[in-house]
Amino acid sequence: MHSITKSTVSLLLLLAALSAHAQKFEGLATRPPLGWNSWNTFATNINEQLVKDMADLFVSSGLKDAGYEYIVLDDGWMAKERDSNGNLIADPAKFPGGMKAVADYVHAKGLKFGLYNCAGSKTCAGYPGSRGHEYQDARLYASWGVDFLKYDWCGAGKMNAEEAYTTMRDALYAAKRPMVFSICEWGDNQPWNWATPIGHLWRITGDIANCWNCEEGHGSWSSWGVLRILDMRKGIRKASGPGHWNDFDMMEIGNGMTVSEDRAHFALWSMMASPLIMGNDLRSASKQTLEILGNKEVIAVNQDSLGIQAMRYLDENGDLDVWAKPLSNGDWAICFLNRSETPYQLQFDWSKHRISEDITGRNLQFSDANYQVRDLFQHKNIGTTKVVLNAVVPAHDVLMLRLQKS
Ligand code: GLA
Numbered sequence: 001m002h003s004i005t006k007s008t009v010s011l012l013l014l015l016a017a018l019s020a021h022a023q024k025f026e027g028l029a030t031r032p033p034l035g036w037n038s039w040n041t042f043a044t045n046i047n048e049q050l051v052k053d054m055a056d057l058f059v060s061s062g063l064k065d066a067g068y069e070y071i072v073l074d075d076g077w078m079a080k081e082r083d084s085n086g087n088l089i090a091d092p093a094k095f096p097g098g099m100k101a102v103a104d105y106v107h108a109k110g111l112k113f114g115l116y117n118c119a120g121s122k123t124c125a126g127y128p129g130s131r132g133h134e135y136q137d138a139r140l141y142a143s144w145g146v147d148f149l150k151y152d153w154c155g156a157g158k159m160n161a162e163e164a165y166t167t168m169r170d171a172l173y174a175a176k177r178p179m180v181f182s183i184c185e186w187g188d189n190q191p192w193n194w195a196t197p198i199g200h201l202w203r204i205t206g207d208i209a210n211c212w213n214c215e216e217g218h219g220s221w222s223s224w225g226v227l228r229i230l231d232m233r234k235g236i237r238k239a240s241g242p243g244h245w246n247d248f249d250m251m252e253i254g255n256g257m258t259v260s261e262d263r264a265h266f267a268l269w270s271m272m273a274s275p276l277i278m279g280n281d282l283r284s285a286s287k288q289t290l291e292i293l294g295n296k297e298v299i300a301v302n303q304d305s306l307g308i309q310a311m312r313y314l315d316e317n318g319d320l321d322v323w324a325k326p327l328s329n330g331d332w333a334i335c336f337l338n339r340s341e342t343p344y345q346l347q348f349d350w351s352k353h354r355i356s357e358d359i360t361g362r363n364l365q366f367s368d369a370n371y372q373v374r375d376l377f378q379h380k381n382i383g384t385t386k387v388v389l390n391a392v393v394p395a396h397d398v399l400m401l402r403l404q405k406s
Contacts, residue, residue, distance in 0.1 A: 012061040024169050025178040029200035030242045031303045033180060033275045035070030035114070037250045040208070040279025041302040042359065043261035044076025044125050051102050055109045057282040058073070066110065066294040067303060070148050070180070071106050072114030072277070075125040082128050087140055088117075096180075103145040114148030114180070115141060119164040120155025129155060136173040142177035151199075151310040161189035162198070171200045182275075183245070187232075192239035192246060201245040201275050205232050208279075212261045212396055213339075224264045226252070227339060230272075237309035238359055240273055246309060247275050254280030254289035260397035263377060264337060266292050267398040270302035271310035271323050271335050271395045297376040298400060301325060301333040306360070313355050320344050320393070324355045326362045346393055350385035364403070371403035 036054055038046045054071050058064040077099070079089040090099040090311075106113040117137060118129040120355060121240075129139045151163070151168055165183055172179050183195055183202035189204035192300040209216040209223035216223045224232065229248050240246040248269055253262045269276055278293055285293075310325035310333070319340040325333040332355070338344040350371075355364040377400060383389065384406065393399045 007127050011261065014268065022170060023173060024181055024200065025173065026200055026243065028178055028243065029180050029245065031307065032245050032273050033070055033201065033277070034068045034299070034303075035072055035112075035148075036068065036278040036282065037072040037074050037114075037150070039074035039340075040210070040250050040252060040255060046076055048071055048097060048102055052105055053283055055106050055111055058111055059109055060284065061285075061290055062294055063282070064109070066296050067299050068276075068278070070112045070114050070277070072116065072148055072150060074116045074150065075123050075152070076127060077115060078127045082133070086133060086136060087138060088128060088133075100144045107145060112147035113145065113151060114182075115146050116148060116150045116152065118152035118154050119159065119168065120153070120157070124152055124154035126217070130168065131155075134168050135174060138168070138171035138175040141179065144175070146179060148180040148182060150182040150184055153188070157184070161185050161191070162194045165195065166346050167200045192233075192236040196239070196244040200243055201247040203247045203249060204236065205229050205249065208252055209259035210252040210255045210257065212257060226257075226261065226268070230268055230384050237311060239347060240307070240309045242305070242307040245273060245275055245307075248272055249280040250277040252279055253292055254278075254285050258396065259288055259292075259318060262289065262292050264398045266295070267298060267335050267400040268323070270298045271325050271333060271400075273304075273307055273309045273325070276302055284302055290348070297374075297379060297402065301327065301376070301400075302327050302403065308357070308359055311357060320346070323329050324357065324364065326357050326360060327402075328363075330405055332364050333376075334401045334403060336393050336399040338395055338397055344393045346389060346391045346399065348389040350389065370406050372406045374402045374404065376400045376402055
């Protein structure tokens with residue numbers, strides 16, 4: 001009897017130990033992560049000073065105050081070879097003080113620090129990948145104070161994505177430092193079907209391109225403009241929510257699209273409850289760019305605690321979309337998107353509409369309730385839902401509203 005009890009206890013302890021490793025860090029990214037990533041503007045041309053400049057600018061430009069938190073170095077931070085013990089080395093020319101000092105600098109500003117690697121043997125830009133070194137790399141990141149790992153999929157060959165990402169998840173968990181785990185396999189293996197227990201966000205498409213509605217071919221793959229990404233995946237909004245987000249990719253705001261397009265890009269990513277990861281050079285960002293990125297009323301829609309990805313309620317002849325997102329206090333965000341090349345004369349009679357949201361079963365109807373209508377880019381109340389909304393939405397632009405029961 002005694003030995004049965006003993007072996008039962010040992011078995012239970014073993015099971016507890018095993019299950020303690022078989023999970024992601026819970027309680028992270030309960031709202032879509034807000035931050036900055038080096039790739040869209042700098043590719044592998046990154047260094048210590050760049051991170052410090054971005055961290056300083058998060059604070060001085062008010063972006064930190066608006067909620068931005070993560071500074072993430074993408075591909076190209078490592079030396080081309082591991083050391084003789086198989087450890088990754090931060091490129092000594094780019095990061096002469098080492099990566100821990102960089103992380104310390106970011107932390108001292110009250111911000112969080114992220115790095116990139118890849119499930120294959122090499123990253124997409126040809127630096128050493130984590131394959132076969134997952135636990136070793138996770139321990140190294142933990143020792144540096146890394147808070148966020150973006151994990152890519154180049155050179156994955158025939159690897160099973162769910163297994164490969166689970167391995168890295170377990171390695172991070174074993175390293176005992178809570179890190180947001182950002183899955184980047186471009187939606188090729190439908191991560192929305194399996195990644196909730198593994199990562200905190202997952203890319204749903206190939207790379208973003210700095211354009212409104214283009215496809216840029218790169219031989220075997222393409223990158224995609226804002227509308228292409230918006231339209232690419234159907235029926236996956238239910239997979240997204242607190243701690244497990246559909247990631248529409250790092251933003252191109254401030255990188256050369258028009259102000260209208262930048263505004264629409266920001267509004268849409270916010271409506272979709274996508275992570276909002278800036279991809280521009282904050283040192284040269286215009287006032288207009290910073291105003292868009294720092295728009296607290298729009299960010300509040302993105303960060304709403306329900307974490308519901310907007311649904312497309314209407315699609316008027318392909319020119320105008322109406323997107324709707326229920327918010328936690330009974331408010332709704334509504335975004336009119338003019339996809340066309342000419343201004344759209346909007347006449348929207350609220351009383352003729354009833355919006356039913358199929359994740360929470362919330363209904364928005366105007367017969368028995370009146371809502372205040374607030375324009376989130378003008379920062380002013382523009383009427384109520386008792387009157388027909390008359391507005392011009394410029395080409396490639398949005399009218400983004402918050403409806404508040406009055
Ligand atoms: C892939 C990813 C990008 C970026 C590059 C880096 O293309 O999808 O976001 O990380 O690799 O090489």
